[in-house]
Structure formats: structure tokens, C-alpha cells
Amino acid sequence: MESRNGNLVEVRNVHKVYFRDRIEVPVLQGIDLTIREGEFVALMGPSGSGKSTLLNLIAGIDSPTKGEVRVAGESLGRLKPSRLAAWRARHIGFIFQLYNLIPVLTAYQNVELPLLLTRLTAKDRKKRVHFALDLVGLTGRAKHFPRQLSGGEEQRVAIARAIVADPTLLVADEPTGDLDAKNAADILLLLQRLNRELQKTILMVTHDPHAAERAQKTLHLDKGVLQP
Amino acid sequence: MKYFRLVLANLMRAKRRTFLTVFSIAVALFLFCTLRTVITSFEASLRASQATRLVVRHAASLVFPLPLAYRERLAQVPGVTGVTYGNWFGGFYQDPKNQFAQFAMDVPTMFDLFPETVAPPDQVQAFRAERTACIIGRALAKKYGWKIGDQIPIVGTIYPGEWRFNVRGIYEGKTRDVDENTLFFHWDFLNESLPEGRRNYVGIYWLRIRSPDLAAPVSQRVDAIFENSPQPTKTETEKAFQAGFISMIGNVQLLLTIIGSAIVFAIMLVTINTMMMAARERTTEIAVLKTLGFSDGLILRLVAGEALVVSLLGGLLGCGLAALVFHETDFTAAGFFPNFRVLPATILTGLALAAVMGILSGLGPAISAAQLKIASALRKVA
Numbered sequence: 001m002e003s004r005n006g007n008l009v010e011v012r013n014v015h016k017v018y019f020r021d022r023i024e025v026p027v028l029q030g031i032d033l034t035i036r037e038g039e040f041v042a043l044m045g046p047s048g049s050g051k052s053t054l055l056n057l058i059a060g061i062d063s064p065t066k067g068e069v070r071v072a073g074e075s076l077g078r079l080k081p082s083r084l085a086a087w088r089a090r091h092i093g094f095i096f097q098l099y100n101l102i103p104v105l106t107a108y109q110n111v112e113l114p115l116l117l118t119r120l121t122a123k124d125r126k127k128r129v130h131f132a133l134d135l136v137g138l139t140g141r142a143k144h145f146p147r148q149l150s151g152g153e154e155q156r157v158a159i160a161r162a163i164v165a166d167p168t169l170l171v172a173d174e175p176t177g178d179l180d181a182k183n184a185a186d187i188l189l190l191l192q193r194l195n196r197e198l199q200k201t202i203l204m205v206t207h208d209p210h211a212a213e214r215a216q217k218t219l220h221l222d223k224g225v226l227q228p
Numbered sequence: 229m230k231y232f233r234l235v236l237a238n239l240m241r242a243k244r245r246t247f248l249t250v251f252s253i254a255v256a257l258f259l260f261c262t263l264r265t266v267i268t269s270f271e272a273s274l275r276a277s278q279a280t281r282l283v284v285r286h287a288a289s290l291v292f293p294l295p296l297a298y299r300e301r302l303a304q305v306p307g308v309t310g311v312t313y314g315n316w317f318g319g320f321y322q323d324p325k326n327q328f329a330q331f332a333m334d335v336p337t338m339f340d341l342f343p344e345t346v347a348p349p350d351q352v353q354a355f356r357a358e359r360t361a362c363i364i365g366r367a368l369a370k371k372y373g374w375k376i377g378d379q380i381p382i383v384g385t386i387y388p389g390e391w392r393f394n395v396r397g398i399y400e401g402k403t404r405d406v407d408e409n410t411l412f413f414h415w416d417f418l419n420e421s422l423p424e425g426r427r428n429y430v431g432i433y434w435l436r437i438r439s440p441d442l443a444a445p446v447s448q449r450v451d452a453i454f455e456n457s458p459q460p461t462k463t464e465t466e467k468a469f470q471a472g473f474i475s476m477i478g479n480v481q482l483l484l485t486i487i488g489s490a491i492v493f494a495i496m497l498v499t500i501n502t503m504m505m506a507a508r509e510r511t512t513e514i515a516v517l518k519t520l521g522f523s524d525g526l527i528l529r530l531v532a533g534e535a536l537v538v539s540l541l542g543g544l545l546g547c548g549l550a551a552l553v554f555h556e557t558d559f560t561a562a563g564f565f566p567n568f569r570v571l572p573a574t575i576l577t578g579l580a581l582a583a584v585m586g587i588l589s590g591l592g593p594a595i596s597a598a599q600l601k602i603a604s605a606l607r608k609v610a
Contacts, residue, residue, distance in 0.1 A: 053603075061519050062603035082523050089521020096606075100516045104237040114520050116230050161520075 009035035014067035042215035093162030097174035152183030253542025256495035261550035293429035310436035312337035332418035351397030362393035365408030507593035515605035528598035535590025543582025
């Protein structure tokens, strides 16, 4: 395994600053964080506390102003954009709050997207997609387009897309933020199963304490600083 | 290939927009092929010209004829191995819009001087034997449904009255560049039908020379012979004659090239705008694809691929339509473009132009998409 000492994610003294109209806005201030393999971690905090920014840094879709983010043994700041994209494809499964499925593709095609980046044959891709859809309980919806699915179903397709390539780390940005209580509970249960049964490491951003209860560990972020 | 489905799915997202873009490119490429074919049809007449054939006409203008008596003196010029002559008839069939070329030719010598015009020997023989006979090109026969034995009434404009010719032969060109839209009939028949004062005058003489190298000296010699006569001559190669004929309507090639380029350029700007709009609308989706691990290069190829597919579809439609329409309608622009055929080279040029349009129109949006910052793009939506 690429991680050191069982640590999958290591964030060291990370700062992130945005500029709005030339005004410096510090979002993260000296974050230190470790996530071990197989953990299910919830990251909580009020709006604007920097939760999503930290998640983006760990997922390799943004870069810190200062500090080091090491995931699966790779220091992300050292990777060139093309290698970083390949690294994301291999290691990260991203679940968005608004699902972000491609509307012109069916559920099957959406789930297949990450596999297009692999060397798998069409037959192997098909097998994997059906496995992922089966895991989220949507085998019968494979040919449906996102507009033909409910919010909960869309999020389950998004989860299938996130896990289909068997990534090292699942990151979820408010995965239940746009769902009703019933669907939210289903999604959280699904994430729990992925963690317990498939030993997936999960980092979930949420502002919902009920959602955070499903995780094994909860971290609190406020004004860009992790609370003890 | 596995990404092609993604390209197609994106194009089908806004069907109306894609259709209109494809259609506008198709119209531009149709016009391009049409204008280009005007040029190639001019060029075809130049290609069909023989290097060993000279044209002798009145020095002042084609309008003025030359005496028939010149024939013997032309035949005696050193280097000349054959002489034929003819008059432009300038008539129409039934309706003034049914115009095509008609020539009154010296039948005994014309096939000798124009070996690229071929007809079965028995038909040539029948044409020679009958003074009111005519021989017509294969394309002309096809266009009007004429066959051997038909009588064709032609209304003369230069030579007034209705003239009736019996079809005794149908000729073909040895190459595709040879005009097959002309009617040839007996110069003698025309000459005898004219009033006394207009008889024994010839519009053009064609000379066959022994070698292309003799074109310049023979031309100078001929013009020198008649320099001080009441009807001085202008002698030039057939190619120069055709080029001069074309230049009578100005620098057509330049004009058509400018018009064609302007149309294609205007449509390209429209396509660039459309593709940029299409890519901008998908900012989030592009960010999502990048999050999944699609590299900048792959995103660039996908977006550029969409523009390329749209342009090539438009190109295929426009060029294909031009080839089909002008083939099926046998268009000749009232006989002005007897060889109006969309050549394979024109179609290939059109498709290459479509590809260039696709690449240029897709480049901007593709680069923007490739350079998109994921976090910023996702933040704008959230």
C-alpha cells in the first residue's frame, strides 16, 4: 500500500487563501490532519468554515497556498496536472452534494465514465458497472437518464460512479444536503456499508449532526482551524 | 473510440442548435463547392485545349468574321498540318432559356482537328453525308432526351429564323474535360442559307501545328501575312484563346475566391460562437469530468472533437448536396458552363475546409475547457 504507517491522508500545516476583489481571504489556517485507512471520518463546521476547501485539497482538485497534502503516499503538490488527473482517477471517488451526473448520459454511462480512463475492455467495464449499480440497488435503472430518476436515486448513481473504479479514498461533499430525510438516511446507510463491508476510507463533509453520527470520527472546522 | 459516444451525446444535448450549426456550415460548403466548380469548369476548358492547336480570329474582335479565302493561305504556312473552321451560331431550343453551344463546322476536317471528340464511324459517316445533319454531345442528348433520328428546331439569334437539324450522331469526349454539351452542324448548310453579302465568312479558324514549339513562330507568321489586309488576324494557342475568353468577364477566379472565403469565414465565426456557448454551458460538467480524472488534454480533445464532428457533418452534407444537385440537374448555366461538374478534388477541398473550420472553431472553447480550474468551476455552482 502507498500509505505510511496506515495513514492514508496526511495534511500538514496547510493554509489556503482566496482573493476576492484583491482582498486576501484566509480560508484554512495551519490545518494538520491524519486519516487512517478504513476510517469513516465526518468533517463538520458552519458555512464558510473551509470544509469543502479542505475536502478539495485532499481530493487533489485544488492546491494549498502553503503546506503539504499527502494522500495514498503521494505528495499532491509535486504532481504535474496530467499526473494529478491520473492520480485522481486511480485514488479518488468524489460524491457531490448536487450529484453532478452528466444529464445526456444514462445511469449506466455515467457510472462507466471513470472506467473509460482505464485499460479495461468493454466487457470488463460492463461487469464493473453492473456490480456498482447492483451495490447501490439500481440495476433496474441502468438505462434511465438522470432526469428520469429521483434525487435519492441520482445520488446513488453518483455513489456508484464514485466507487466503480475501486478508489482508495471516497470523498463526499454534503452527500445528503439536497435530499429528504428518508433518502438521506438511505445514502448514509450505503456509505456505512461501503466502509464496513468493503473497507472503504471515507471523508464526508456535512453540517448535519445526524449524518456525522454515522462516521467513526468527527472533526470540527471553524474559521479555517480544526477544533480540538 | 470509447469517447466518441460522449462527443455524440453532448452534440445531441441541444439538437436544434446542433442542427442549425450543421446546416449553416452545410450551406457555406455548398456555396463554396458551387463557386469552386465555376472555377474548375473554366479550368476544364483550358485543360481540354490542345497544345498543338492554334486559334485564328479577327484581330479586332471575335464578333468580326474572317474571309473563307484565308483557309488556303493558312494551310500553306510552314508547320501547319491541318485547318478547320467554324462559326458560333448562338441559337436556342424552343425557349431562350434553353441555351447551349452550337457551332457550324467544316465537317470534312473537324474530326481530324478535334480527335478528342469521338463518335461511332457509322454516325460520323451519316453526319457527313447529310447537309442538315447535326451531331450532339452525350450530355446534351441526355439533358433533352434527344436520340438519333430526332429533328431539333433551333431558333437563331445571330442567324435569324428557325433552323432544323437532324440528329445523326452523338459524340463523347475522350476525357472528362471535353465539353459534351455542344451541337455541331454543317458550315456549308449555314453558308448557303445566308444572303449573298454574309456568305463565305468564318468566325474562327483552328490550325493544327506539327509541334507545340512551333506555336509562337506560326502565330507570328500567320498574323504577319494578314497584317495589312482589311481583316487582320490574331493567332494564339487554344489555351490562350480560352483564357482570354474567360478573362472577358473579369478576374472571375479572384472574385469567386473572395466571395467563397468570406462566406466560409463568416460561418466559421458563427460556429466559434456556438461552440464557445456550448462549452460555457457545460462548465460544471467539464469540472466534474476533470474531478473524475479526465486530463486537460483529454478534455481539450473531447471539446475540439465536438466542433470537428459538427463541421465535418456540415461539410459532408454541403459538399455531398452540391455534387448531387449539379449532377442530377445537369446544370450548365444556359450553356455557359458546359463542364459544370463538382470534381472529387473540390469535394475533398470542401471537406478539408470543413475540418479546418472545425479545428479553428473548437480550439478556443477546447483550450478554455482544458484550462478550467475545477474548484473555481464547482464553487460557482455551489
